[in-house]
Amino acid sequence: MIIRxxxxxxLRLIRKLYKPGNYFMQGNEAVAYGALFAGxxxxxxxxxxxxxxxxxxxxxxxxxxxGYYLQMEDEIGSIAAMVGASWTGFxxxxxxxxxxxxxxxxxxxxxxxxxxxxxxxxVQRSGPSTGQATKGAQGDxxxxxxxxxxxxxxxxxxxxxxxxxxxxTIRAFNIAEKLRTPVVVxxxxxxxHTREQIKIPDIEEVEIAYRKLxxxxxxARLPFGDPHGDGVPPMxxxxxxxxxxxxxxxxxxxxxxxxxxxxxxxxxxxxxxxKIEKNREVYEKYEEHFTDDAEILVVSWGVSARxxxxxxxxxxxxxxxxxxxxxxxxxxFPAERMRELGKRVRTILVAEMNLGQMIIExxxxxxxxxxxxxxxxxxxxxxxxxxxxxxIRGVA
Amino acid sequence: MAKKIYSxxxxxxxxxxxxxxxxxxxGCGGGTVLNAFANAIDSLKLDPKDLVVVSGxxxxxxxxxxxxxxxxxxxxxxRAIAFATGVKVGLPxxxxxxxxxxxxxxxxGGNHLLHAARRNIDITVILVNNFIYxxxxxxxxxxxxxxxxxxxxPYRNIEHPLQISETVAAAGASYVARWTTAHVYQxxxxxxxxxxxxxxxxxxxxxxxxxxxxxxxxxxxxxEMLHWFLKNSVxxxxxxxxxxxxxxxxxxxxxxxxxxxxxxxxxxNKLIDEVQEHFGLKE
Ligand SMILES: Cc1ncc(C[n+]2csc(CCOP(=O)(O)OP(=O)(O)O)c2C)c(N)n1
Ligand code: SF4
Numbered sequence: 001m002i003i004r005x006x007x008x009x010x011l012r013l014i015r016k017l018y019k020p021g022n023y024f025m026q027g028n029e030a031v032a033y034g035a036l037f038a039g040x041x042x043x044x045x046x047x048x049x050x051x052x053x054x055x056x057x058x059x060x061x062x063x064x065x066x067g068y069y070l071q072m073e074d075e076i077g078s079i080a081a082m083v084g085a086s087w088t089g090f091x092x093x094x095x096x097x098x099x100x101x102x103x104x105x106x107x108x109x110x111x112x113x114x115x116x117x118x119x120x121x122x123v124q125r126s127g128p129s130t131g132q133a134t135k136g137a138q139g140d141x142x143x144x145x146x147x148x149x150x151x152x153x154x155x156x157x158x159x160x161x162x163x164x165x166x167x168x169t170i171r172a173f174n175i176a177e178k179l180r181t182p183v184v185v186x187x188x189x190x191x192x193h194t195r196e197q198i199k200i201p202d203i204e205e206v207e208i209a210y211r212k213l214x215x216x217x218x219x220a221r222l223p224f225g226d227p228h229g230d231g232v233p234p235m236x237x238x239x240x241x242x243x244x245x246x247x248x249x250x251x252x253x254x255x256x257x258x259x260x261x262x263x264x265x266x267x268x269x270x271x272x273x274x275k276i277e278k279n280r281e282v283y284e285k286y287e288e289h290f291t292d293d294a295e296i297l298v299v300s301w302g303v304s305a306r307x308x309x310x311x312x313x314x315x316x317x318x319x320x321x322x323x324x325x326x327x328x329x330x331x332x333f334p335a336e337r338m339r340e341l342g343k344r345v346r347t348i349l350v351a352e353m354n355l356g357q358m359i360i361e362x363x364x365x366x367x368x369x370x371x372x373x374x375x376x377x378x379x380x381x382x383x384x385x386x387x388x389x390x391x392i393r394g395v396a
Numbered sequence: 397m398a399k400k401i402y403s404x405x406x407x408x409x410x411x412x413x414x415x416x417x418x419x420x421x422x423g424c425g426g427g428t429v430l431n432a433f434a435n436a437i438d439s440l441k442l443d444p445k446d447l448v449v450v451s452g453x454x455x456x457x458x459x460x461x462x463x464x465x466x467x468x469x470x471x472x473x474x475r476a477i478a479f480a481t482g483v484k485v486g487l488p489x490x491x492x493x494x495x496x497x498x499x500x501x502x503x504x505g506g507n508h509l510l511h512a513a514r515r516n517i518d519i520t521v522i523l524v525n526n527f528i529y530x531x532x533x534x535x536x537x538x539x540x541x542x543x544x545x546x547x548x549x550p551y552r553n554i555e556h557p558l559q560i561s562e563t564v565a566a567a568g569a570s571y572v573a574r575w576t577t578a579h580v581y582q583x584x585x586x587x588x589x590x591x592x593x594x595x596x597x598x599x600x601x602x603x604x605x606x607x608x609x610x611x612x613x614x615x616x617x618x619x620e621m622l623h624w625f626l627k628n629s630v631x632x633x634x635x636x637x638x639x640x641x642x643x644x645x646x647x648x649x650x651x652x653x654x655x656x657x658x659x660x661x662x663x664x665n666k667l668i669d670e671v672q673e674h675f676g677l678k679e
Binding site for chain 1: 414415465469470472481482485490507667671675677679
């Protein structure tokens with residue numbers, strides 16, 4: 001069985017095509033190159049601003065690497081084709097924005113239930129609905145978490161710069177492969193279209209993970225079992241004679257449908273949750289600045305984390321004891337660390353380009369005696385250093 | 397010819413025994429379709445290891461997934477063809493077959509059906525047209541005959557049915573045929589042809605749903621429905637000389653197209669070759 005993209009031939013092609021060094025490129029291009037370095041060789045998508053350059057870059061680059069770009073008839077078809085391709089051993093990705101992300105939700109749930117690795121980049125744009133279609137935003141925090149129906153875990157990462165987008169996309173693939181699960185990349189229209197210097201490493205410097213494959217017939221016959229006790233079943237790929245049955249309906253370990261036995265549903269859905277909960281070290285990631293002695297804590301994510309850092313640095317110069325906490329994996333939330341930090345500070349400011357979404361998550365982990373305040377901005381223009389600094393001064 | 401009585405059913409070797417018996421109602425045309433499909437596979441001597449069968453949601457979706465013993469992907473309602481597209485890109489040397497209902501493939505999934513035909517991707521679709529949404533309790537479908545009764549057209553259906561085979565042929569498929577469950581041998585031959593055609597192939601099977609459709613339209617017994625199919629079937633060649641009025645309520649059966657057109661995966665791989673050649677990336 002092969003996972004496409006890990007053949008030595010592929011490394012040779014990557015080396016030949018993408019020389020290490022500094023490039024001037026858009027965040028969207030950085031996402032695409034991250035995917036190519038991670039081994040993505042199948043992309044199915046449908047154009048939507050502000051994500052389209054990811055599709056365009058993949059359409060241009062994938063054939064060079066022997067990979068496949070498919071422009072599907074819509075977003076529903078795109079994620080469906082990805083799931084099909086993933087079961088044949090491809091590492092797969094799509095990119096979209098709000099309306100397309102909404103259309104993908106049903107099959108995102110399907111990917112969770114069938115434990116299909118895939119990476120879904122949502123370049124967040126201003127909504128609701130068509131909103132300010134070309135402008136960036138951070139309004140899909142909860143859509144990523146609860147957009148599809150049912151009890152389900154989800155992993156979502158969120159890059160804070162173009163350079164970070166390159167590495168976070170690779171990390172998203174690695175998480176998807178290690179945990180046999182879909183991973184959402186919550187990017188945004190501002191960083192997607194910002195051109196900046198991005199360093200492309202040598203492929204040797206990149207950690208690349210591959211999904212667990214069955215080691216014997218017995219493991220292959222239980223595509224939804226847990227033979228290793230880590231909650232992650234080996235994935236018997238299609239086309240290898242295992243007669244694997246995959247369904248989004250509640251299924252037993254052998255894949256066959258059983259929607260009537262409560263225990264079967266309970267066991268399956270709880271294992272899928274446990275697989276994410278228990279493997280925190282695979283995906284948990286956050287950044288901290290000056291949190292040791294902070295009395296005020298700024299919590300921010302994605303595009304807003306950059307002006308937030310600017311504001312914290314300036315406030316430090318003014319002698320204000322302020323720190324910054326940036327979850328890089330936003331779902332599941334870095335609850336433990338947030339709780340520790342929440343105990344130490346008196347004020348928390350949550351800076352984001354929406355009317356208050358991550359702040360709801362932060363609130364769950366801080367005590368009542370902490371002053372919690374949102375620094376929010378909508379309208380398609382990112383928060384500035386000045387705007388966040390003003391709020392820090394206001395609570396100092 | 398002497399009548400044979402079978403005490404064993406040789407096609408059972410193609411079925412997933414632990415999933416049996418099937419959930420289909422007694423007398424459902426789905427059994428005939430499964431039988432025809434297994435016979436086609438058997439007579440082509442295809443190894444089920446070289447098959448991936450994909451289906452959506454509905455009674456007809458269950459015909460091959462889970463019952464057929466191959467790699468099977470039971471997907472979301474309407475999306476089977478899009479899932480199958482990804483599978484085919486990954487496994488171009490395998491036969492990728494979609495078996496599902498008319499509601500699934502032509503209503504909610506109509507867009508994927510048209511575009512797969514347009515692309516001419518090498519997958520075979522067996523579309524079971526029972527004129528109704530069987531699984532959800534007999535609601536009106538885009539194939540329900542004008543005037544027929546269903547649970548959501550309790551007085552009569554005032555919408556006109558979609559002619560699926562004609563539409564898919566026009567969209568660009570390589571092979572399109574329509575039969576009924578009363579034309580089993582022709583159906584098997586068409587499935588065999590469809591499996592061998594390089595390109596998008598559709599076999600539409602008009603099938604009885606005595607429980608949801610027949611019961612509400614004065615054909616409670618499966619046999620009554622089969623008689624209805626036989627009495628109203630018109631071969632494609634004859635239909636060409638008939639007026640729309642004469643064709644009202646008739647089932648046009650036979651092969652609609654059988655032609656060679658560039659196939660999607662072949663073109664995709666050709667393109668990749670050209671690009672790699674152009675950039676000097678071949679060893
Ligand atoms: C998104 C979505 N909408 C609706 C349904 C409910 N649903 C399940 S099967 C079905 C209709 C199936 O009809 P058809 O494809 O004709 O198959 P049949 O049962 O008649 O064989 C519907 C509407 C669903 N599962 N998913
Ligand atoms: S409801 Fe109709 S289509 Fe469904 S299994 Fe019964 S007879 Fe067949």
